[in-house]
Amino acid sequence: MEKYTIKDIAKECGVGVSTVSRAINNHPDINPHTKKLILEKIEEKNYRPNSSARTLKKMENNTIAVLIKGISNPLFHYMIDIIQSEVLSKDYAFILKKVGFDEDETIVADEIIREQKIKGIVFLGGIFTHTEERLKTLTVPFVLSTISPSKAIDGRVYSAISIDDVRESARMTEYLIKLNHKKIAILLAKKEDVSVGYLRYQGFEETMKKHGLKVDEDLIIYSEGDGDLFSMENGYNLTKQLLSRGKEFTAIFAISDRMAIGSIKALIEAGKKVPEDVSVAGFDGLDISYYYNPSITTIRQPVEEMAKETIKQLFMLIKGSDTNKHMIFEGSIVEGNSTRKIRG
Amino acid sequence: MEKYTIKDIAKECGVGVSTVSRAINNHPDINPHTKKLILEKIEEKNYRPNSSARTLKKMENNTIAVLIKGISNPLFHYMIDIIQSEVLSKDYAFILKKVGFDEDETIVADEIIREQKIKGIVFLGGIFTHTEERLKTLTVPFVLSTISPSKAIDGRVYSAISIDDVRESARMTEYLIKLNHKKIAILLAKKEDVSVGYLRYQGFEETMKKHGLKVDEDLIIYSEGDGDLFSMENGYNLTKQLLSRGKEFTAIFAISDRMAIGSIKALIEAGKKVPEDVSVAGFDGLDISYYYNPSITTIRQPVEEMAKETIKQLFMLIKGSDTNKHMIFEGSIVEGNSTRKIRG
DNA sequence: TTGTATGCGTTATCAG
DNA sequence: CTGATAACGCATACAA
Numbered sequence: 119m120e121k122y123t124i125k126d127i128a129k130e131c132g133v134g135v136s137t138v139s140r141a142i143n144n145h146p147d148i149n150p151h152t153k154k155l156i157l158e159k160i161e162e163k164n165y166r167p168n169s170s171a172r173t174l175k176k177m178e179n180n181t182i183a184v185l186i187k188g189i190s191n192p193l194f195h196y197m198i199d200i201i202q203s204e205v206l207s208k209d210y211a212f213i214l215k216k217v218g219f220d221e222d223e224t225i226v227a228d229e230i231i232r233e234q235k236i237k238g239i240v241f242l243g244g245i246f247t248h249t250e251e252r253l254k255t256l257t258v259p260f261v262l263s264t265i266s267p268s269k270a271i272d273g274r275v276y277s278a279i280s281i282d283d284v285r286e287s288a289r290m291t292e293y294l295i296k297l298n299h300k301k302i303a304i305l306l307a308k309k310e311d312v313s314v315g316y317l318r319y320q321g322f323e324e325t326m327k328k329h330g331l332k333v334d335e336d337l338i339i340y341s342e343g344d345g346d347l348f349s350m351e352n353g354y355n356l357t358k359q360l361l362s363r364g365k366e367f368t369a370i371f372a373i374s375d376r377m378a379i380g381s382i383k384a385l386i387e388a389g390k391k392v393p394e395d396v397s398v399a400g401f402d403g404l405d406i407s408y409y410y411n412p413s414i415t416t417i418r419q420p421v422e423e424m425a426k427e428t429i430k431q432l433f434m435l436i437k438g439s440d441t442n443k444h445m446i447f448e449g450s451i452v453e454g455n456s457t458r459k460i461r462g
Numbered sequence: 463m464e465k466y467t468i469k470d471i472a473k474e475c476g477v478g479v480s481t482v483s484r485a486i487n488n489h490p491d492i493n494p495h496t497k498k499l500i501l502e503k504i505e506e507k508n509y510r511p512n513s514s515a516r517t518l519k520k521m522e523n524n525t526i527a528v529l530i531k532g533i534s535n536p537l538f539h540y541m542i543d544i545i546q547s548e549v550l551s552k553d554y555a556f557i558l559k560k561v562g563f564d565e566d567e568t569i570v571a572d573e574i575i576r577e578q579k580i581k582g583i584v585f586l587g588g589i590f591t592h593t594e595e596r597l598k599t600l601t602v603p604f605v606l607s608t609i610s611p612s613k614a615i616d617g618r619v620y621s622a623i624s625i626d627d628v629r630e631s632a633r634m635t636e637y638l639i640k641l642n643h644k645k646i647a648i649l650l651a652k653k654e655d656v657s658v659g660y661l662r663y664q665g666f667e668e669t670m671k672k673h674g675l676k677v678d679e680d681l682i683i684y685s686e687g688d689g690d691l692f693s694m695e696n697g698y699n700l701t702k703q704l705l706s707r708g709k710e711f712t713a714i715f716a717i718s719d720r721m722a723i724g725s726i727k728a729l730i731e732a733g734k735k736v737p738e739d740v741s742v743a744g745f746d747g748l749d750i751s752y753y754y755n756p757s758i759t760t761i762r763q764p765v766e767e768m769a770k771e772t773i774k775q776l777f778m779l780i781k782g783s784d785t786n787k788h789m790i791f792e793g794s795i796v797e798g799n800s801t802r803k804i805r806g
Numbered sequence: 807t808t809g810t811a812t813g814c815g816t817t818a819t820c821a822g
Numbered sequence: 823c824t825g826a827t828a829a830c831g832c833a834t835a836c837a838a
Contacts, residue, residue, distance in 0.1 A: 121521070123815055134825035139817055147823055166576035170518040171815035174830050177465070179514070189542065195534040202560060214558045216546060232510035350753045383753045409694045409727045411755045467831055478809040483833055493807060515831035518814050 127165055131156050142167060173235060181211040181236040182432065185223045187244030188346055189216050191376075192404050193421060194242055197263070200425035201240060208433065210237065217244070220344055224252045231258050238432045241265060245313030250275055259435030263428040264419070266317050267444055277435065277442040279428045283314055286417045286449040287321025290371060290399055293415070293451055295329050298462040299369040299397060302326070303337035305356045305377050307347045315347075318373045318401065336365045348373070353380025361388050368396065368460055375400035375407045378414050382456065397457035403449070413454035420447050466509055474507075475500050486511060517579060525555040525580040526776065529567050531588030532690055533560050535720075536748050537765060538586055541607070544769035545584060552777065554581065561588070564688055568596045575602050582776045585609060589657030594619055603779030607772040608763070610661050611788055621779065621786040623772045627658055630761045630793040631665025634715060634743055637759070637795055639673050642806040643713040643741060646670070647681035649700045649721050651691045659691075662717045662745065680709045692717070697724025705732050712740060712804055719744035719751045722758050726800065741801035747793070757798035764791050 124142075128135045133152060140148045141156040159165075173179040182205045186194055198214065205212045213236070217223045227239050239260040246268045253275050262278040294302055304322055307315025319338075326333050339356045341347040353372050357380065360370070370385075372378035378400030382392050392398050392412055400407055403418025427445050435442075468486075472479045477496060484492045485500040503509075517523040526549045530538055542558065549556045557580070561567045571583050583604040590612045597619050606622040638646055648666055651659025663682075670677050683700045685691040697716050701724065704714070714729075716722035722744030726736050736742050736756060744751055747762025771789050779786075 121815090124817095125815080128825095135815090136817080136819095136825060136827095137823085140824090143817080149823060152823085164572075164576075166573060168518065168579070168815050169577040170514040170516075170523070170579070171830090172514075172817080174512065174514040174518050174814090174832090175816045175818085177830065190536060190539040192534060192536075198533060198560065212559075214560065216542065216558065228508075229510060232508075233513040235512070235514070350749060354753070379750070379753050382755060386755055405694060406723070406750065409698070409723050411726060411730055465831090468833095469831080472809095479832080480810080480834075481808060484808090487833080491807060496807085512831050515814090516833080518816085518830090519832050519834085521814065 122163060122165055124165075124167065127156065127159055127163065130163075131159050177235060179211070179235045179237065180209065181213055181234065182238045182240065182429075183213040183215060183227070183230050183234075183236050184240045184242055185215050185217050185226055186242040187217045187219065187223060188348070190346060191243060191348065192406065193264070193402050193419065196421045197242060197425040197428070200422060201242075201429055204426065204429040219244075219346065222247075222252075224248055224256065227256055227260065231256065238436050240428055240432060245307070245311060245315070246271075247313070259432055261428050261432045261435070264424065266314055268312060270312070273444055274442055277431050278444045279424050279431065280444075280446060281417075281419055281424075281449045282446050283317035284321040284324070286401070286419075287318040287373070288325040289321075289449065289451060290401065290415075290417050291322045291325035294369050294371065294397065294399060294457065295325065295331070297369075297397065297457060297459040299460060300331050301334065301337065301365075301367040302331075302369045302371055303339065303360050303365075303367040305339050305341075305353060305360070305370060305372040305381060307341050307373070309340040315341075315373065322371060334365065336363050337367055348376055350376045350380035350383070353377030354384045355380070357381040357384035358388075361385075369457065370396060370398045371401075372398065373401050375402045375404045375414060375416055378416070378456070379406065379410055382410070382412075382414075392456050393458035397460075399457055403452055407452070407454060410454075410456075412456045415454040415457040416452050417449045418452045419449050423447060466507060468509075468511065471500065471503055471507065471509055475503050521579065523555070523579045523581065524553065525557055525578065526582045526584065526773075527557040527559060527571070527574050527578075527580050528584045528586055529559050529561050529570055530586040531561045531563065531565075531567060532692070534690060535587060535692065536750065537608070537746050537763065540765045541586060541769040541772075544766060545586075545773055548770065548773040563588075563690065566591075566596075568592055568600065571600055571604065575600065582780050584772055584776060589651070589655060589659070590615075591657070603776055605772050605776045605779070608768065610658055612656060614656070617788055618786055621775050622788045623768050623775065624788075624790060625763055625768075625793050626790050627661035628665040628668070630745070631662040631717070632669040633665075633793065633795060634745065634759075634761050635666045635669035638713050638715065638741065638743060638801065639669065639675070641713075641741065641801060641803040643804065644675050645678065645681065645709075645711040646675075646713045646715055647683065647704050647709075647711045649683050649685075649697060649704075649714065649716040649725060651685050651717070653684040659685075659717060666715060678709065680707050681711055692720055694720045694724035694727070697721030698728045699724070701725040701728035702732075705729075713801065714740060714742045715745075716742065717745050719746045719748045719758060719760050722760070722800070723750065723754055726754070726756075726758075736800050737802035741804075743801055747796055751796070751798060754798075754800075756800045759798040759801040760796050761793045762796045763793050767791060 141153045250271045400414045400416040407414035407416045485497045594615045744758045744760040751758040751760045
């Protein structure tokens with residue numbers, strides 16, 4: 119009972135182990151009758167091949183690992199759902215691994231690759247802090263998903279699925295400006311951030327300038343510390359900081375929906391009404407942005423498509439393609455009740 | 463480069479493989495000098511032992527698997543965080559596996575056990591639909607976490623960490639009644655539910671009766687269909703159903719915070735104000751219940767403690783304990799602005 | 807303190 | 823179509 123192996127199956131069926139192996143792995147050259155017999159016995163005894171022995175022998179492991187940075191980001195839940203089912207439908211196993219905000223995911227990836235001989239990796243979330251050197255050490259195909267590429271690194275060494283953060287941020291900024299907002303505060307990630315945070319700021323700044331509007335330094339709020347900077351809590355704290363500066367503003371652009379929620383909370387606590395006194399915009403297009411009160415104006419990321427494309431790209435690489443692609447998806451404004459047109 | 467094994471290390475160091483193995487596994491009987499030499503070489507070559515070979519040889523895999531049903535439930539994110547770090551701190555590996563709502567997690571567990579020879583399992587979330595028979599097939603220690611035990615099954619065959627859903631639900635009902643609410647609608651899971659959904663209804667019903675209040679059949683809304691019934695979307699739909707019945711009510715008790723959010727959304731859309739026209743209460747104590755507008759009155763589950771206790775129990779079982787425990791944690795009311803006192 | 811040899815459960819090769 | 827047997831990489835009993 120304790121260990122029940124292929125040998126036991128073979129013995130009980132009166133055949134050799136290789137025959138059993140053939141039955142398990144759907145090899146063509148096996149007598150259908152014997153095969154049926156074996157499979158029935160396997161079913162009866164509830165036998166399952168030892169995966170360690172299997173991967174040891176085959177020196178390959180049909181497994182895709184998803185390394186997720188920020189498991190509390192609801193944006194990823196759909197994606198995981200889709201990715202998992204896509205992976206399983208291709209008869210690959212699926213590993214989900216949470217990476218801490220202070221961990222280097224390439225190191226985690228490297229360990230998994232060496233230890234488990236997996237076939238591919240999806241890096242989900244986090245910001246782009248990888249050096250070209252480190253990316254090159256990854257010996258299996260991988261795709262960066264919802265992680266904006268860095269211009270500093272040769273794009274040919276990695277595949278990425280993302281939106282154009284600069285463009286989408288500009289889109290939102292345009293929208294706010296069209297509503298006559300001129301004094302727009304923005305809640306950002308860390309000052310040193312070179313990824314999502316920086317890109318979204320860039321789109322904001324460009325658009326402001328394009329419209330001849332000045333970006334007031336005092337209305338730019340950077341995050342500090344570690345942990346999940348895109349959280350409600352951080353949005354809440356940043357907004358309190360903003361309010362304490364005493365500067366006038368008519369709109370807040372939070373670079374995530376969750377930050378926007380925290381921001382609205384802080385505003386309400388301070389006795390301000392949204393959108394009557396202040397308009398607040400988010401980014402991501404989470405469900406909660408619709409269900410929040412007021413519903414939040416946001417940029418919707420096409421998560422389903424992005425998840426599917428992530429897997430598609432990954433499998434193309436696994437199947438031998440050697441051209442890394444950077445797929446940029448288009449977001450869209452979802453108008454909520456957290457923003458309003460003010461007098462110009 | 464492609465495959466770099468313990469043999470290569472041994473060869474390059476001019477020692478035998480067993481010596482290398484001893485160095486890796488911190489065996490006592492090894493010359494410190496040789497050990498240092500070997501470890502340096504390992505570092506230099508970035509060698510990592512093949513985990514398949516390892517577990518195959520040892521026929522054991524120091525791994526804990528968490529099978530999570532409902533990855534979008536934020537309640538679980540903290541727990542996973544804590545569980546993962548607790549597990550890793552004990553030098554066990556950690557596997558996270560998402561189980562679909564329509565999947566039988568005991569079957570998934572069984573597969574992992576047989577294939578991967580893991581040491582223990584945490585079932586996180588979902589409802590208790592396991593038969594005693596199936597639970598007994600599980601050959602490794604496991605703990606049901608945040609899953610309310612079923613009275614129908616001999617408690618000695620499994621360990622469980624949970625709150626007392628009946629008691630906590632009663633607690634919330636008491637609270638609403640104290641605010642003079644008499645016509646309370648309740649949003650539930652499926653009618654056939656024998657787990658969380660049923661237990662929370664039971665606490666509600668008992669408390670209503672205790673106070674001589676009648677439970678109006680028309681104010682009980684059951685969910686239908688599959689998928690995540692505790693979601694915002696479902697709360698939204700159930701509330702629309704409730705409203706369409708045209709019955710009078712002054713409060714809604716949603717059995718999850720997310721349902722409560724959906725519920726409030728539906729009420730607002732219908733032109734009702736929360737809490738002025740209708741009070742809404744949730745259950746779970748998610749962060750969002752604080753950040754929502756209005757903040758939501760809810761029952762806080764002590765997730766940190768529960769997560770820690772889950773792992774503690776699991777490891778006690780792994781270490782040889784054979785007494786299954788059912789730890790019941792106490793929740794607490796968190797008063798928000800979604801409920802108010804009405805005239806008695 | 808060290809090296810050699812064996813076997814963990816499986817798949818692949820090759821001879822029947 | 824089938825069965826014996828050799829690997830896969832590692833840990834360990836045993837010999838040195």
